[in-house]
Amino acid sequence: MNTMKHRITFQKRLKMVKYITATLMVILVLTLASLTLAQGDYYRTLSTNKRAKNIYVTASRGEIRDRNGLLLAGNKPMFTVQLMKDEIDLKTKDEKNLAMTKLIHVLENDAVKYLNDFNIVLNSYEYEDNSDYLKTDTSPFDRIVSIVQENELLPRILDKYYFSETDSGRFLYLPVKNAINALEFKSVEVPVKVDFDGGKVVYSFKEDVNLNLWFKDHFMSPDLPPKEVLIQLINEDQITIIKKMMEHPITRGLIYEIVSESGLQENIVLTQYSYLFEQEYLSAKRTFMKANSEISMNSTAEQDFAVMFRKNSFKNLLIKDIGEEQDVIPVEELLKILKHDKLAEKINFENASGVVVLTNEEEGIYDTEALIDEIINITLHNNKLEEFLSLTGIPALAQSQMIEDGINTKISIANGYEYTSINGLNQWLKDNKVESGTSAQDAFAQVVKKYDLDESLSRYEKLGVLSIYNEINKQGHLAYVPINFAYGLKNETVAKIEEQFSYFSGFNISVEPVRYYPNGKVASHVLGYIGKISQSSEIETYVNQRGYLPNALIGKTGIEESFEKELNGTSGRKVVEVDSIGNTTQILEETQPIPGNNVYLSIDLKLQEATEKILERNLKTVQSGGIYYSEWGDYQVTTSKMKGRPYVNATSGAVIAIDVETGQVLSMASYPSYDPNLFAMGISNADWESLIPEDELNPLAPRPLYNVVTQTAIQPGSTFKMVTALAALEKGLSPETTIDDAGYVEIGDHTFNCWLYKQQQQFHGRENLYGALRDSCNYYFYTLALGENQRTGEKIEVKLEIEDITKTASDLGLGEKTGMEIYIPAEAASGVPNPTTKTETTKSMLRRWLDNNISKYYIGIEEFTDEKKQTLVNEIVGWIDLDYELTRSEVVNDLMAMELEPEKRLGGLSEGLADRIKFSYLNQAKWTIADTLNITIGQGENAYTLAQLGNYVATIANGGYKHKLSLISNIKNYNNSKTIHEQTPNSEKIDVKDSNNFNHLMKGMHLASKSGLNKQVYSDFPIDVGIKTGTAEKSGTNPITGDTYDSYSYQVGFAPYDDPKIAVAVVMFQGGDGSNCSPIVRDVIAEYMGLTKTEETDVLPIEMEITE
Helix, strand or coil, X not given: CHHHHHHHHHHHHHHHHHHHHHHHHHHHHHHHHHXXXXXXXXXXXXXXXXXXXXXXXXXXXXXXXXXXXXXXEEEEEEEEEEECHHXXXXXXXXXHHHHHHHHHHHHHHCCCCECCCCCEEEEEEXXXXXXXXXXXXXXXXXXXXXXXXXXXXXXXXXXXXXXXXXCCEEEEECHHHHHHHHHHHCCCCXXXXXXXXXXXXXXXXXXXXXXXXXXXXXXXXXXXXXXXXXXXXXXXXXXXXXXXHCCCHHHHHHHHHHHHHCCCCCCEEEEEEEEHHHHHHHHHHHHHHHHCCCCCCCCCHHHHHHHHHHHHCHHHHHHCCCCCCCCCCHHHHHHHHHHHCCCCCCCEEEEECCEEEEEECCCCECCHHHHHHHHHHHHHHCCCHHHXXXXXXXXXXXXXXXXXXXXXCCEECECECEEHHHHHHHHHHHHCCCCCCCCHHHHHHHHHHHCCCCCCCCHHHHHHHHHHHHHHHHCCCCCCCCEEEECCCCHHHHHHHHHHCCCCCCEEEEEEEEEECCCCCCCHHHHCCEEECCCHHHHXXXXXXXXXXXXXXXXXXXXXXXXXXXXXXXXXXXXXXXCCCCCEEEEEEEECCECCCEEEECCCHHXXXXXXXXXXXXXXXXXXXXXXXXXXXXXXXXXXXXXXECCCCCCEXXXXXXXXXXXXXXXXXXXXXXXXXXXXXXXXXXXXXXXXXXXXXXXXXXXXXXXXXXXXXXXXXXXXXXXXXHHHXXXXXXXXXXXXXXXXXXXXXXXXXXXXXXXXXXXXXXXXXXXXXXXXXXXXXXXXXXXXXXXXXXXXXXXXXXXXXXXXXXXXXXCCCCCCCCCCCCCCCCCCCCHHHHHHHHHHHHHHHHHHHHHXXXXXXXXXXXXXXXXXXXXXXXXXXXXXXXXXXXXHHHHHHCCECCCCCCCCCCCCHHHHHHHHHHHHHCCCHHHHHHHHCCCCCCXXXXXXXXXXXXXXXXXXXXXXXXXXXXXXXXXXXXXXXXXXXXXXXXXXXXXXXXHHHHHHHHHHCCCHHHHHHHCCCCCCCEEEEEEECCCCECCCCCCECCCEEEEEEEECXXXXXXXXXXXXXXXXXHHHHHHHHHHHHHHHCCCCCCCCCCCCCCCCCCCC
């Protein structure tokens, strides 16, 4: 009964569910019908016209300002063409191709530079025969540039053009517009404009330029026609402008046409299509082939890697100190291989607190370097290098060592050995489904076909479109992130794009923040520059660890690099609703970008500008031998009496000014410098080459990218004498003790002269410490090291040992890093002189020279094997460790017993083997009193940077507080509402017996400003100063000119004398007398103390505004 009742109830409920379901289905059907039939058109239109879109918003990089808030590095808003990958992907192929073609037309017509690193290059120059590359250091590209310049072809080039017209539109390219843009990028005001009319280039003057004023300012005749005005502007930097023009394939083609028509092409051909990666590979190969005869076009990457490693870094890797967490120790691994084959069983390895130590106890050999050489010879003789380089971890360490040694192999070791350019080419071929071995021209055609480009387009138009596709493809999954395709658009270009592409949402004109240095070259070595992430270490740090976009710009050097973490902002993002043509209808979601933090430096912009101008003007005056004019007194610079000419090679120099109370750097300048704006949007090849020294083999050639203040460690000359004086005072010398200058001292067969005796055969007379510093009397300081007046026999109360001097130098901060916040390029710090180091260095130099040359002296009958060579080298180097000194005759006899010709002179050497070993190495290896005498006057083994010298003088001037130098004042958030970091002085009090000793040094330096040539400079100066001049010799000859080098000139100083506020240090390469630096020190002090007459302004530089 109950069962029946439950069944009836269930059936009623089931029927109810069916009714409800049926009703819902009817409602659903009716609703769908309404949506699809009655309201279908409305919703289809709504769907088409409204959709969500992600927009990536770039964050501004933090500003860098000086101590007073003046802008040093900011962000200039620039019109930028952006590619919107997510939008472009929605278009049909025909829509994309037509839009891309028209965009290239606009950009090319206005000569706007856009991203183009597509793998196929059009119109490259090549030598006809590969062997021609090995006969010259001049590339075909550079040779064409020279041909253009030598034959004055520029006017013809400016009149050239390229024009084509298809259904896709009109394509016009004028090389002259490229030249004008290059000039304007250098901040040159160009009053000329060009048009294309009647099939020719037409020149005219701009209507908005005051031509009378312009011609007056540029010292040109107002009668010059527009084209001639443009040519004269280009001629001021013709090579750079021509190279920039030639970065465009059409210009290269047009120039070659002119050159070949004139029969000037020599052995250079124009290659219409070539692979970019292949060009890079061939260039690397040719460079390596010139340096290594074992490398050829047929040698493999693995073989090339081994050759470069063996010749440059094998020994350095084996002897290198061991890191705390280093698992693989190269020398230990190599010994395992050799011992396994019973080749080096007597040699044992020890890790002595991170130092590699090798011993051969059985044979009593404990010279690690000699045993390293033996291991290397065993390895090479038994062909074990390949096996060593195949061990896990060794290739990476080998490559790292080569990079440290300045060798870039351009070889990847990730998956076997291969040139990175070949890997890049293979990947490109694979990505584009092009078979290996396909010619560049055929590959170009295949890629054009892949994207269905209009065949009627010129190859230049096709290349432009392919460059857009290339950038889109590189973007990968980051579709919502805009691609900045072209920077720096002018208003007229923006107008054209906005007018022509209002229908196409794949292109966007955005105002993007571009790094901008409003003061150009000013403080460039402090600020540094930015660039794209490129190195593997940068990819790991910034992309993998910090989440940067792969195409992001980062700080590469200077403050830009050191404070990248603080300066980099956090980009924002918008989710917006857009209509069918890309117009935003509403913002759905928004995350605001957060600009980077602002870094305030310790330098004073006004002082920095003055320092750089003073340095440059003084260098040019010294080069010409003229008069340095100043409101504080004119100075006739000295010239080289020995060479009978001015110091014409005084082309580089540096200055640093320091706050003696805090250690903050007030100004820091190196000459020549560079404009960091060149790097802001990616530096061009032409601009990069302009920063490379013309004479790379000349170590003193001007190097714009080189920070002389921190990177150059050289002898300080007489500026070091305060160190020697302080060491003597600390050891008990009375500053009033007098020493009779007798002109010279003799140590063995070597004479050490006082400068006055050497130049004029005169004496300083009796000198106390103050007078010795004033007159820079070498004889006084020699006597301190000898403990007596050698010429008179008079004893003095102290005798300085080398340890006394080096300890004082170290206490004053010489030889150590100063603490300045510039990490790339690294600050040089070679330490203070050390007798043991000198011996080991000499042994290493002798070993290296013998390794390269001993076989040339062998006269024996037996084969000169590697084992025999190593035995002889070890024995000769071992002579340095003997307890007695070998005579020349003993050296000759021992060499003859070794079957080596002792008197033979190799080409280029003026001495035989015996004399070279005896006098250049054995006699120089042991530390002697002669070495100490050299140290006392700042010569010999001394080598310090200008930054260290400046800090050392500041330490003297502030009474013995050694500061860590700093370039930072503070760091604030992007709107300056919060101080994130406030820099405080970091100093230590030097441990001295009597702090008054610093006053004695300062008194001597004060007297120096009132005597000799310095008196001419400082006599009319209203502030008392303390200074010390110095000179240091540069040995050797200029490999380009064959002339000997002139001396480095120095001056260090502080002011005011009675209450020091500023310390200044100056060096000029080949500047001659130290007094030639005096005007720089004086005028920098005058600027800092507010003595110069300049107009004041309260206006802070701001970013440039865009005219809408």
